[in-house]
Amino acid sequence: xxxxxxxxxGIAGWKNSGKTGLAVRLVTEFTRRGYKxxxxxxxxxxxxxxxxxxxSFRHREAGAHEVTIVSGTRYAIMHELRGEPEPSxxxxxxxxxxxxxxxxxxxxxxxxxxxxxRRLEAANRAPLAPQDPHIVAIAADxxxxxxxxxxxxxxxxxxxxxxxxxxxxxxxxxxx
Numbered sequence: 316x317x318x319x320x321x322x323x324x325g326i327a328g329w330k331n332s333g334k335t336g337l338a339v340r341l342v343t344e345f346t347r348r349g350y351k352x353x354x355x356x357x358x359x360x361x362x363x364x365x366x367x368x369x370x371s372f373r374h375r376e377a378g379a380h381e382v383t384i385v386s387g388t389r390y391a392i393m394h395e396l397r398g399e400p401e402p403s404x405x406x407x408x409x410x411x412x413x414x415x416x417x418x419x420x421x422x423x424x425x426x427x428x429x430x431x432x433r434r435l436e437a438a439n440r441a442p443l444a445p446q447d448p449h450i451v452a453i454a455a456d457x458x459x460x461x462x463x464x465x466x467x468x469x470x471x472x473x474x475x476x477x478x479x480x481x482x483x484x485x486x487x488x489x490x491x
Contacts, residue, residue, distance in 0.1 A: 321353070321411065322484040325419040325429030327450065329439035332432040333470050337454060338420045340473040341480070348477075349489035350415040355407055357421030365393060416486060423447070428483055430454050432470060451483060452476075 326341075328334045338354060345352045365372045365382075374382045375395055383392045404425050411417060419427060423443060431443050433455035444450040444465060452466040453459055454476055459467050468476050480486070 320408070321414055321417050322486060323408070323417045323419060323427050324480045324484050325422060325425065325427045325449075326432055327421075327423040327429045327443055327447070328432035328434075329437045329441070329443075331434060332437040333434045333454070333456065334420050334432045337430075337432050337470065337473075337476070338418055340471075341418055341477055344473050344477045345416060345418075345481075350486070351413075351489075353411050353414040353417045355404075355411075355417060355419050355422070357419075359421075364391065415489060416480075416484065425449075430468075430476065430480070433457070433459065434470065452479060 326334045326338050335356075338356075342352050342354060365375065371382050371384050371393070375393060379395070380397070381392055381394045383390060404422055408417065419425070419429070423429075424447075426449050428451050429447075429449055430452045431447075431450045431454070433440070433442070433453060435457050444453060444462065450465065452468060453462055454468045454470045454472075456470045466479065468479070
């Protein structure tokens, strides 16, 4: 049985460029419209979703390869790499349950359609778009020039950005 690859769209940008805020607003908007949305967030540093001393933490510390925590409201699977290479973007995508759209935050170098978030307060303001042919639009909190044929949105215009993403990935009306 082959599974269809989900529709995916990325949000790229430098640190403090507004990626997370935009991602959260888009998830809220697409969910309001009736779509099932999943997200993948790439972290460039060691992170932990577990509390020191918790049972699951103790399982991992003991050497478990994967630890799954399950409750009546959610579950999480933590996979310890233990020296293995970071999984590829495609491997992570393949682990997600079926959904209408996967929003990707980070993974700036993946060949997926994405919008570049730009804020004046960003740590680095060098534009990504000129070097990345997969950037199909820009969302900024300031006037942007020299964008070529790219559509430019106000960073806070969530409705217009959501409409653009839906059209770009060919998102059909959600099932009622």
